[in-house]
Amino acid sequence: MAIRSSAAAPATALSLGLLLALPVATGPGAGLPLASAVIGGLVSPAIAEPVALTSGQSAARETYDNAVKNFVSILRQRRAQIDSRQPLPNLPGQALYLARVEMMSAYKDLTDALPSRIGRPNRFGIPPAYFDADNEPLLDEYRALFDVMEAPPASAQGSDTPFKDVVDLATAIARGRGLDAANAATAGRISLGLFFAETNGKQNAGNARSNTYKGSLQTGPSEDRNGQRKWAAIKGSIAVLDPALSRRDDREEARAGNLDHRFNHWTAVRDALMNAHADIFPQVPAIAKALPDPIDQMKLFELIQIIPTPTRAALQSGNLVGHRISDPRIMGYLRNNSIFAFGRVDRARTSATFREILDAMWLFNAKFEQALAKSRGIEAGKQG
Template structure:
């Protein structure tokens, strides 16, 4: 899940089952020796510089803080204790601190860059030995981001997102091929916001919720924009129009964000529908579907600069240098880890897209799911 340009939101997954037995946090402490490093080639210890030793100690402390907060939240959840307001915030910051400290460590000591990890995080930013910690992190967010009791699920959540994306794109004048691309992009947004879990809550924000994690004003804007095109949609897709009427009746006076269908529909209309007509041009500039998804995700993170970049005629080389915008990117885990990344004062959109590697796995999953829907 991304952070809007004016607040914070987590990477989340929805809890659908029983509590998961806790990962052993206290007994799994990673122990570092700050004074020496054993060289794999020599088999003998090499003396570290003070900078390297300090970086090793900072990383060790960051790992232990992350473990401590993971353990605290697990105990609170398993014992049914009342959680603090925004219980995911401390977890999120501790995870970021750990990754930042590791990047500083590998910058100072490149030999610490290890094997690839199952999350697809660049090895310079994450030690694969810490995979169980991120597993537990995700399990805790599964539980903390469970949907509200009144949330209205769909039996076909992925297909709903694709169908709505395609229908909205068609209403905006796209041909069949480009409308399908809009449907794939829409599914990517769903996975980016909630790991593909419908009606998710938000353990790091009291403002955002639902399948595309929108705020109240975004949802209201989306409802109004949908009203303006729904007759057009009904003309070429009466089945989708009937489904829409059914879901409108079902949600009634509830918050539209508590119904998967209306939450997705309103979110797409509010933020992305006006950009769908540019899908063909975007695909020429960014032929990789993952890059296309990333660009539309940036519409949620930094909408005004992204719109300006699209109008510039030189999207990939358009440069962001405003400190506030750079801060919004960092709040969304882009240029957020390590002193070198955080010291950046500007970046082109090509550099921003490349730095969105935490989104890669989500978008790959969305692309695979889209292919299943289209072939199924």
């Protein structure tokens, strides 16, 4: 789960989807394995630049070149450790994540200083001012390493229909909270977006940057227990609304037994939704009116993961998109989740409206597009 805060005590958590903070690449060449020789030699070739650079431009170029070299070095180190079956350090994804953020930040500073360095679009949908498409193989390897480091434990209990499970559970919970069928379906679609945002749609995922947050929606132990308690309180009404889903829930509970509920896909999703989102589902009609774009709706619910208290305040303000955040602590939570995180200009921001925050969540766009496509398939009767 993302970095969250509360009025009483902020809690730090890191979601797999936000850790990677990269959409799944699509198109020709997407997902190809990156050979160690490529990692060893790949640094983007220089684009034509003015003959004479200012001292600031030269410094920006040097900083970026060093950031790329550092990212390559850490990728090579982690790949060598994995391939030789060496023990990995605690939180093995942290250094990778920070190096990737620093590379993108340095590139944004470089393109601010030298707009001629802005290149072609990339497979990941990252704005070209933030990422050099020639370095796509580095991000392919980055994702591949996280896939290894965050593989589910051997005891994890998966589902043959992980995406449909998310939609079915969210829809049933929303109906239990009083929504009609159409708005409950919207809640189901939004929740599928959370699954992609948190784990790239991978069930029972681990977390290479946190020893606390695990599973399909990346919850901590206390959050999972809270979700279990809330589910028990509405289980009776759910059984009336959807007897088949209630029977499935009984089977999954029996199957999980004494297993950590976060490593049974069904119970992990159920408990996570009950913990953080069920109380917001009754506001879905108002949210859809204020944010007609389904991608924005998903982003808002992801912000409930990242900054729950400010997001709830924005929902209650009567001016959702215009509600402004200026607390340095909250701005820090956003930056730690790849929002206003790249380059000096973004990092210098001291406040932002929710409209500006939603627009700055561009790293989530492709994830949510995937969720929308998967949702349409489920609505069309395809299992997922």
